[in-house]
Amino acid sequence: MRPRRSTVDWILEAAALAALVAMFAIVAAHWGEIPRPRLRFLPPRAVHPWDPRIVLAIMMALGSATYVLLSLSGRFQKLMNIEVPYARQQLLSMTIVLKAVVMLLLAYLSWTLVAVVTGHGRGLRPGYLALFVAAVPVPLILYTVKLRRYRR
Numbered sequence: 001m002r003p004r005r006s007t008v009d010w011i012l013e014a015a016a017l018a019a020l021v022a023m024f025a026i027v028a029a030h031w032g033e034i035p036r037p038r039l040r041f042l043p044p045r046a047v048h049p050w051d052p053r054i055v056l057a058i059m060m061a062l063g064s065a066t067y068v069l070l071s072l073s074g075r076f077q078k079l080m081n082i083e084v085p086y087a088r089q090q091l092l093s094m095t096i097v098l099k100a101v102v103m104l105l106l107a108y109l110s111w112t113l114v115a116v117v118t119g120h121g122r123g124l125r126p127g128y129l130a131l132f133v134a135a136v137p138v139p140l141i142l143y144t145v146k147l148r149r150y151r152r
Contacts, residue, residue, distance in 0.1 A: 003089040005096075012100040019103035020067050023110045027056050033118045052117040056110060063106040070099040094143035101135045 005013070034052050074095035108128075115121025 003092045005092065009093055009096045012096050016067065016096070016100040016103040019100070019107040020063055023063055023103075023107040024060060026107070026111050026114055027060060030114045030118055034114065035117065052113065056113060059106060059110055059113075063103065063110075066102055066106075067099060070095050070102075074099075090143055090146050094139060097139045097143075098136070101139060105132055105135060 031053070034056070036051060036053070074092050112121060112128075
C-alpha cells in the first residue's frame with residue numbers, strides 16, 4: 001500500500017517545486033547581466049572553465065536532477081524491502097524534507113551567485129556553510145533514528 005502524504009508533506013513538496021522554479025527564474029531574469037570572463041591565454045572560441053553562466057547551468061541541471069531523482073525515490077519505494085507501513089511513511093517524509101532542503105539551498109546559492117557576479121552582492125554569509133552542513137544530515141539523522149526501531 002502506498003503511503004499517504006500529510007499536509008506538511010504537500011507544503012514541503014510545494015516549497016521544493018517553488019524553489020526549483022525560482023532558481024530558474026532568477027537565472028533567466030539576470031542572464032543578460034552576467035558578464036563573460038575574458039579569455040586570456042586560451043584559443044579562440046574556447047570555453048572558459050569558470051564562466052559563471054556554465055556554473056549556473058550546471059547548478060540548474062544538478063537541481064533538476066536532484067528534484068527528479070528524489071521524487072522518483074519517494075514514489076517507487078518498492079525497490080526497498082520495507083514491510084512496515086509506518087516505515088514507508090517515514091521514508092516518504094524523509095525524501096520530501098530532503099528535497100525541500102536541497103532545493104531551497106540551491107535556490108539561495110544561485111541567487112547569491114547571480115548577485116555576486118552582477119556586482120549587487122557581497123557573497124555568501126558565514127552562516128551559510130554551517131546551515132548547509134547541518135541542513136542536509138539533520139533530517140537524515142532524525143528519520144534514521146525514527147526508523148531504527150523497525151530494524152530486524
